[in-house]
Amino acid sequence: MERCCCVVVWRCCVVEAAEELDVSRDTVNRYKNSFADMSAEERLLLISAFAQDQLLDEATSEKQ
Numbered sequence: 001m002e003r004c005c006c007v008v009v010w011r012c013c014v015v016e017a018a019e020e021l022d023v024s025r026d027t028v029n030r031y032k033n034s035f036a037d038m039s040a041e042e043r044l045l046l047i048s049a050f051a052q053d054q055l056l057d058e059a060t061s062e063k064q
Contacts, residue, residue, distance in 0.1 A: 014032065018025045035043065 014025050014028045017028045021028070035046075038046070
């Protein structure tokens with residue numbers, strides 16, 4: 001859940017993100033603030049790592 005939070009916060013308002021992830025608004029705000037403090041390169045690395053994890057999970061589940 002934690003990895004996807006940054007991506008959800010990036011595209012949603014805090015209330016929507018909190019509801020979608022079933023976490024508090026404070027948690028979403030902490031992630032949002034951390035994400036805003038990152039450099040563009042750090043954000044790209046985080047998002048690409050998340051995407052890679054998602055693809056690996058999907059590939060693994062398809063084989064089972």
